Amino acid sequence: MSRPAPWLLYAILAIVAAILAANTFFVVDQRQEAIVLRLGQPVRVIHAPREAGGAGLNFKTPFLENVVTLDRRNQAMEADQEEIVTGDQERLVVDAFLRYRISDPLQYYRTLHDEHTAQDRLERLVNSSLRQILGASTTDDIISGKREVLMAQSRADVAKRAKESQLGIDIIDLRMKRVDLPTANQASVYTRMQTNRQQAAAQYRAEGEQKKREIMAAADKEVTITLAKASEEGAETRGQGDAQRTRIFAQAFGKDPSFAAFYRSMQAYEAGLGQGDTTLVLSPDSAFFKYFEQGPNAGAGPATRR
Template structure:
């Protein structure tokens, strides 16, 4: 009898422990919990913006608890080929961050994160294709990336709000937007050809401007040189006139001295050391050598 009683106590204890374990559950601060009773949602614990983390009770065996992450969740898209407005195809790699702000609606629409990824993949594809199809490939690749991501995020948020998925879109980012390898080289060659043509046009314009500047500079230099020569000739003429006037005045004052001075200058220029001169004794060139007082009359 005592053994049967002991066995019964053990069974009751084990059963109580099982019932107690099925009646208790914990929710940490990083989670929200959706309570299901016979498969129907009846309550949400620790929603976004609430603080209900800790130990909680539920009806054993008939109540199920589903946990959802309250943190930001990242969904990374696979690279997709998308056609831009200029018919060029681009390989676009993007990702999205979202947060479950309504676990009940999230469960009703997509069930779990796997279902959410499938729905978000479709929404991201539609939004990316719709936005990129309105923009030339060059703008997608080299510029306007921030504005492009803002437009994609707005399109994704609009679809998420329309479908009421119980999530909040935090961020949308485009990691890479490049031409496919099969056509990248062709497009590169075309872009290089366009840049070379543009550079050739700029160089031709620069050469034309340089020629015009050189021609104008040469013309200005010729004018300056002509004016300088004219001014030099004028100054030289004025100097010669002034010199001749001085010579004339000096000659008129003492003609004999002037003749003597002119002869001395001629002797200095003509007679050098070791220079033989053959000339008659009565030559007028040496008339001052025959006069004791320097008189050119020979007396």
Template sequence: MGRLFSILIILVAILGAVFASTMLFSVDQREQALILRFGEPIKVVNPWDAEEDPGLHMKAFPWEDVVKFDRRNLMLDIPPQEITASDQERLIVDAFARYRISDPLQFYKAVRDVRGAQARLAPFMEASLRRVLGGVKSNDIVSGHRAELMIAIRDAVNTQAAESNLGVEIIDVKIRRADLPEQNAEKVFSRMQSERQQAASLIRAEGEEKARTVRAEAARTVRVTLAKAKEKSSILRGAGDARRNDIYAAAYSKDPEFFAFYRSMEAYEKALIDGKTSMVLSPDSDFFTYFSSKKK
């Protein structure tokens, strides 16, 4: 009796192991599983766009198969491409893309596995690189609007993948480097240097023109200011002279003899101020009236 019981336990254990191996499967949190029935996909376990459901799961029938795909972002790396920009400059562009399996059912139907997906996506990536980068100048690719270009490439690849129903989504595209071929580098650098020199010359010319304008305006302001100052000084001098003449006239009218004497003294002072003045005059000249001993 005890021996029969032991045999039953062993049989149950074997049947349990067989059941577990054929009916149960585990899914890692980094994976999403696709259940196949007679080769046809019927259900997705732990898809990336739903709440995580990793752990132990059971199949409905033992003849169902389980195919697992990565739930994480995947890398699409293509060889460096030679691109001709819109200004006819050639560039060697090294780029890569990151994508994820957004629809495992469609992914399995379209490409079966990651290798098949990359074989389909690589031509899309290369074509989008050539189309987008071929429509802009080399300066924009090397150091200009690279971020906008990468977004445009990503959208172009996404569009082609959606039209082909690959069940993937391109997350982003990155350009590692965009270099000139060695044979073209020196020529392009010389041209860029020439363009920078032309731009610098234009800036200097504009600065010199502006400086001339400022100097001319300053000179005009100085001339106007001096003219106004001379005009005002002339007016003040004329008013002073008129006032002086009025004072002289008033003094003359009060004492003509003293006024004549004062004016003669002023004339003597101005004529003989340095002490070396030589004058040839007649002794009876009116200039020396007040030097004589008697009055006329």
């Protein structure tokens, strides 16, 4: 019986070595973490944040252990559209997305096993939380008024539920991507919102008109008081001026009675004839015209006419 050729033996040894190496050594990427399973049970984690061992070349017991890799980066999940009944009995269709990361790979694998199961479980948590949080809020709050506050409450609620369920996951963020009205409800909701805005605008206009009337009434009152005070002060000032004028005239008339008579006659002429359209029927020798005939000395005594 002939012996096998040496090259055939070397080839068999090389194949056995390659199979053994393939089942012993494995590489963990920087973006991954690996769970080593022994007979289907997880025994250790490689390149996890809190575990020994790092990325790169690693080894396992051949044929007894196998490796499951998980993504250690932040992951995104988009939840299916969910129809929610709000606190004011309106229906809304909500699209939400979630960002999370694996914080405990062993717990994650024991509870969820794979990414598909994890996303299915998280989607149910998100939808349940949104129905609870948004169902107690009004449509206006969800659309604009308190959207950020409601999302923060939902995010905290989902994080709490994930921790209580021991999913091995940290919730990073939860957002509503879109909030729409069901097609059948859009017209009625838009009409109601328009009516509410018109009522609010009418109320603001009424309050503004009332405020305007109050301001105008206060201003009119202030003007009336100011005018009354000014009129009173003016009358008092005019009275003082008239008294002063009368006193000065009295002193001046007492010193020269003829000049006083002449001055009063000039004032009478100005008042009676100043307009140019006055008709007087008087006797030619009337005292009213004595200064026209005799001049300023008409009322003076003999000493004055000299």
